[in-house]
Amino acid sequence: MAAASEGDEASSRINVAVRCRPLSETERSNNVQSICRVMDRRLVILLDPGASAANDYLRQDKSKEKRFAFDQAFGSDVDTKTLFKATTEPLIKSVLQGYNATVFAYGSTGAGKTFTMIGTTIEPGIMFRSVEEIFAGVAGSDDHTFTVTCTFVEVYNENLRDLGSSDGKEGILDLREDPVTGTYVVGITEIRAESVQEVMDLLQMGNQRRTTEPTSMNVTSSRSHAVLQVRVERRGNPSLGILIGKLSMIDLAGSERASHTNNSGLRLLEGANINRSLLALGNCINALASGSHFVPYRDSKLTRLLKDSLGGNCRTVMVANISPSHVSYEDTLNTLKYANRAKHIRVRAKQNLVRPDEHVSQFEQAIADLRNEVSILKSKLAQRRELPSDSIVEGDENVLKEASENWKLEVIRNLESRTSLQRSLIDVERGLVQWRVELGQAKDIILHWEGRSGSSPSNRRSDARSLEEWKEATAQIEENIKENIETRRSLNERLQQNKVAGKELQKQLSQRVLNEDLRAFLELIQRVQVLEVERLELDHFWEIHRQQLEQSDQEIAMLREQLRLRNAHIHEQRQQLSKEKQEKMPGHVFLLGSTLAESSPQRGPLRVMQAWAPWRDEDGQEQERVNSGNLSVSEEATDDFPMQDKINWRALEVPLASQIKGLAQLQQNAGTSRLLAAKAWKDKSLRSIPERARRPLALARNGVAPPPLAPPAPPRELREPREPREPREPPGNSSPSQTRGSTCPPLRRKSSLEANALGGQRQPSVGDVRSPGPAHQRQILRAQGVAAPQRQLDKNSGISGAYRDKSRGRARSEHSRMARVGRSFVHTPGR
Ligand SMILES: Nc1ncnc2c1ncn2[C@@H]1O[C@H](COP(=O)(O)OP(=O)(O)OP(=O)(O)O)[C@@H](O)[C@H]1O
Structure with a gap:
């Protein structure tokens, strides 16, 4: 001083x-x-x-000798x-x-x-x-x-x-x-x-x-x-x-x-x-x-x-x-x-x-300065006192720095802890989902095992473990799930506590960090950390939703599989029922029709089958052949109708049901119940008889018992008659019946060219004696306990005006457009 x-x-x-x-x-x-x-x-x-060198005259003019005068100079002897x-x-x-x-x-x-x-x-x-x-x-x-x-x-x-x-x-x-x-x-x-x-x-x-x-x-x-x-x-x-x-x-x-x-x-x-x-x-x-x-x-x-x-x-x-x-x-x-x-x-x-007097004045000045300083410090101290007790109590820069540093560390610790908790929570959630999937599969396997339900894919897994092992594994999985749920609860609690602490720290920021720049910086850091944690949370929710979607997909796949099994089961049952019905059927059964085979979603391949039983002719002789009715060969030829003796209806297989375009006709011969099935094929590729259709063994390979071989060509007299006949009542001992088959393709209408090719040959008409009337057909079906579609019968009978296309003129009224293929005509002639 x-x-x-x-x-x-x-x-x-x-x-x-x-x-x-x-x-x-x-x-x-x-x-x-x-x-x-x-x-x-x-x-x-x-x-x-x-x-x-004294004689160095050249250097004398360029002498480097220097002289200097100073306040004092002392030589080596001084x-x-x-x-x-x-x-x-x-x-x-x-x-x-x-x-x-x-x-x-x-x-x-x-x-x-x-x-x-x-x-x-x-x-x-x-x-x-x-x-x-x-x-x-x-x-x-x-x-x-x-x-x-x-x-x-x-x-x-x-x-x-x-x-x-x-x-x-x-x-x-x-x-x-x-x-x-x-x-x-x-x-x-x-x-x-x-x-x-x-x-x-x-x-x-x-x-x-x-x-x-x-x-x-x-x-x-x-x-x-x-x-x-x-x-x-x-x-x-x-x-x-x-x-x-x-x-x-x-x-x-x-x-x-x-x-x-x-x-x-x-x-x-x-x-x-x-x-x-x-x-x-x-x-x-x-x-x-x-x-x-x-x-x-x-x-x-x-x-x-x-x-x-x-x-x-x-x-x-x-x-x-x-x-x-x-x-x-x-x-x-x-x-x-x-x-x-x-x-x-x-x-x-x-x-x-x-000087002492100067000293005094200097001291006075110093005291005044100190008083000023004290008052400034007092005001600062008063500001500090407004802060919480655990905050700064002295206006010391170091204390301020320390407080800021402590706050920063607490915030960072809080956010690190939150991130860690969030990650743990995600892991636990993942584990839970996984365990639940495992549990579902294990229970499914146990159910199938106990029920012996056979074809479940999970049964394949059951081969590796015994039933008891699966039960033990299930119990263990359930235990794990319980533990995970408990861990998740605890983590959620801690996470909530952490968030509360974080909010508290956020409130303290303005009090514990007085430097505005530092405060802004720390707020920024905290915001970044919070965003990071929120990103983690979003990832977590996304993960959960993704897993839920996966689970839904699995459930859908399982339901589809169940549906497929159910359909297969229904199909089997239907077949069984059909077989049983046929077995119960007395006498002879003619079956014409087709069934969709096995893969309805793709609608094909389609098997067209014809089955029949021996029937008795007018002489009471049992016959094992199918007449083709009274269609003439030429008519059949011009109509591209596959000849009965050329096609083996029992095992005609076509790739897609939609390719079946045809008509079916039920005719009865006088005094004899006969079945004539005719199909007109729209698809040219099918006009030729598939080779495999001639081989009944193809059906056998597909698990269907091969029907008897196609009967020989009908006698000439059965193909000859062309005269219109009066409708005939079916014989009393015959009780034709009709059962439903599978889908039938739409009617193929004849072109005018094809119609002309038929020449003046007679086409079946409404009054054709060989066509049973709709009333008669309904009667037959009622007798068999099978409901026949009204429209179908009407069409078959040719009564329906919708099916008479006058512009074509040559449309065969006796041809029925079948809405469904696979129609089975059960006929018990001669009984
Ligand atoms: N006036 C003097 N009479 C006798 N000896 C001297 C004198 N001045 C210097 N010396 C001697 O010369 C040497 C160098 O001197 P000194 O160390 O003082 O030099 P300096 O300028 O300090 O050097 P530096 O800058 O390197 O330290 C020493 O040995 C010292 O004893």
């Missing part, structure tokens, strides 16, 4: 001194020439290293003490008077900077002598009390390291600037020194820690800048205030050219950093010397550290160390150029006087 007030202020230039070291023993032995001359303690002459007294000692007095002062040594590597600043035990450097002088000054003052504190720090690779810490910790320090106290190193060890020896101990310890490495130019080359700062507080009469002086002594690392040092790796990097900071120093010197308003202090740590020493409230001495060696000509020349520029830098040193 100390503030500096201006004391005496004097504008002055930097005091630039040049010190040329002597040639070392090694250099002498290597015949290194000394090219540096110091004249009159001010003039420095740098001889041309190539002009050693010791450090003399140098100190001439350059630094005056500063010590200033420091004791409350001024800032800086002494720094600048020069190329091996030029003698460390020797000048730190020195040796035999010949101590400026640092030691300065501290010694300070303590001498302190000791010589009786009316004042002094407090001397020291810090020792190095700048290595652009990092600040504390060389004065007693525990050896050399962490990287930060550099800050205070508008009142100037630049200072944060956290550096300050040693309150009571004697010169303490400072010397600090110097020796720090110097040992300092980073030095042997280079080709210097066996103990300093790779860092070392800064020793001594702060002196002088207290005397309280009314006069406190004088605070600071002396900074800096041993810079040597400027060097990489080509000369042959450095590589880390050494090269160090050199680059050293050069960078020294370049920054050179730029600052140039800017200061030229009076520029902008000085690039911030280009390096070194220039930031030396900011006050170069251009601020400070009296500064720059010692430019040079080597006399002709080998170092370039480096020496550069150093001299820098030093020459630096001497133009002007500084304005001010006495740092802290």
Whole structure:
């Protein structure tokens, strides 16, 4: 809190001194020439290293000899003490008077900077002598009390390291600037020194820690800048205030050219950093010397550290160390150029006087500031108190951060848990569906097993397990289902709890996270997570519906299978019934018709069968043939009617029922009940008799007992009569009956061409004696207990006008259009 007030202020230039070291023993032995001359303690002459030959007239005009004049110049014969007294000692007095002062040594590597600043035990450097002088000054003052504190720090690779810490910790320090106290190193060890020896101990310890490495130019080359700062507080009469002086002594690392040092790796990097900071120093010197308003202090740590020493409230001495060696000509020349520029830098040193009255006012100001701060903090605290007790109670940023972080973690945990629960739920649901399917199948198998119902596909599976095993498996499946249901219930409960907790967290967001940006970000994250969970839920429902659909499909397939089995069963039963009926039928049975075989959905193939029983003719002889009625051969031929003796009606198989186009005619011969079946085929392909139709064995192969072979062709007289006859009543001993068969194809109407082909041959008509009248047919059917369709009989009789197509004229009225094929005519002639 100390503030500096201006004391005496004097504008002055930097005091630039040049010190040329002597040639070392090694250099002498290597015949290194000394090219540096110091004249009159001010003039420095740098001889041309190539002009050693006196007779080199060509080079004389191009001589590289340089001359520089400085505030002070010291040759190789001048010791450090003399140098100190001439350059630094005056500063010590200033420091004791409350001024800032800086002494720094600048020069190329091996030029003698460390020797000048730190020195040796035999010949101590400026640092030691300065501290010694300070303590001498302190000791010589009786009316004042002094407090001397020291810090020792190095700048290595652009990092600040504390060389004065007693525990050896050399962490990287930060550099800050205070508008009142100037630049200072944060956290550096300050040693309150009571004697010169303490400072010397600090110097020796720090110097040992300092980073030095042997280079080709210097066996103990300093790779860092070392800064020793001594702060002196002088207290005397309280009314006069406190004088605070600071002396900074800096041993810079040597400027060097990489080509000369042959450095590589880390050494090269160090050199680059050293050069960078020294370049920054050179730029600052140039800017200061030229009076520029902008000085690039911030280009390096070194220039930031030396900011006050170069251009601020400070009296500064720059010692430019040079080597006399002709080998170092370039480096020496550069150093001299820098030093020459630096001497133009002007500084304005001010006495740092802290007065008590100023102190009071400063304290008052500070108290006012603090009060302001307290009131701000109080208002913030009041805001926090409005929050729940478990939220933030202090306006500490760290607390806020922690609260936000905790909230975020809780939300993430909540959502992760929800996702996990959702996944588990999906798994359980899947398992349940699977178990239920398994259970259904197992029960089905058991049912079939117990019922011995034969043809179930599941029976095939039953072969692998016994009934008991299936029952055990069923019990196990039921147990699993129970467990899954219990797990699902528990998961649902936890999921609900999780959702409630999530909503609670959502409500807390505005209270627990105060930073708006962070809040928005966290809300976004939470939304993304929620969407992810919702997606999972949708997947889950989709999966359930898909499984339900699959289950429905399976049920449909099973129902279809059941339907098929039922149809097959009905078919079998019908066949059985038909057989039984036929067995019960007395006498002879003529059956003409067809049955749809086995695959009604495809409507085919169709078997057309004819079955009959022996019947007795007029003479009472039992016959085993079927008459074709009174149709003439020619008529049959022109009508494409398959001749009775050419077709085996018993086993005529056609591929599709829809291909059957035909007529059936029932005729009775006088005195004899006969059955004549006639079909007119529309499908040309069927006009020829299928080969297999001639082989009754085809039916046998299909599980149908082959009927007797087709009877021989009817006698001629039965085909000859063409005369119309009066309708005849059926004989009393005959009781024709009709039962229903299967589907009949529609009537094929004759074309006019076909009709003409019949010529004048007589067509059967309504009055044909061989056609039983509808009344008669109904009577027959009633006698057999079979309902015959009225329309059918009417058509057969030709009464129906709908079937008389006058335009065709030649349509046979006696031809019936059968709505169904497979009609069986049961006739019991001769009984
Ligand atoms: N005035 C001097 N009188 C006698 N010897 C000196 C003098 N100046 C320097 N030397 C010697 O020269 C050598 C190099 O000196 P020093 O280490 O001080 O150089 P430097 O500039 O600090 O080098 P670097 O930058 O590499 O650290 C040392 O052995 C030192 O003793």
